Amino acid sequence: MANNHRTIGNVSQGVWNRICLGIARHLFPAQVRNVFYRMAGVKIGTGSKIGATVDIDHSAPELINIGNNVWVTRGVMLLCHQRDLTQYEVGKPVMDCELKYAPIVIKDGAHIGIGAIIMPGVTIGEGAVIGAGSVVTRDIPAYSVAVGAPAKVIKKFGLGD
């Protein structure tokens, strides 16, 4: 449903997304939650777990791509849309700015700490670890640890580390 214009089709898709995502976030175990997340359009690989109360963007769940063996822990927010401020001006309501959408990709083996917020357009690299409460605004490289708001890489793992 990632566009700015309401049609019967995308309003009903939005209602469906809210129902699936709303049910999923309170279900257990995680395998059952995944069924409902997939029904809303989220792509989830095998062995991945999405914790309870994770908040998945109901306006564009199809833009979220989660690899294999990923952990998205409790209370994380995955956000795929925001206002496009390029046309924002003094005296104009910000709500008049169009929404812009961008995908989130979380690659195999990544771990997203409790309460982190992943912003639109971000790719979390394979095996990357995101600290609890972080706000991730830029891509995070594979096998690194990133923390804070905005999240910065504090450790990298690799040959010689």
Ligand SMILES: CC(C)(COP(=O)(O)OP(=O)(O)OC[C@H]1O[C@@H](n2cnc3c(N)ncnc32)[C@H](O)[C@@H]1OP(=O)(O)O)[C@@H](O)C(=O)NCCC(=O)NCCS
């Ligand atoms: C990010 C994390 C993995 C780092 O663990 P670590 O590699 O052992 O790192 P350290 O504890 O040595 O911390 C390294 C630095 O990062 C800081 N830091 C650690 N976690 C942080 C966080 N979430 N936000 C901001 N800063 C953080 C530490 O204060 C420390 O800073 P300093 O060097 O200035 O003292 C861990 O702190 C974390 O947040 N894990 C997620 C926990 C979670 O959500 N668990 C869910 C249940 S499975």
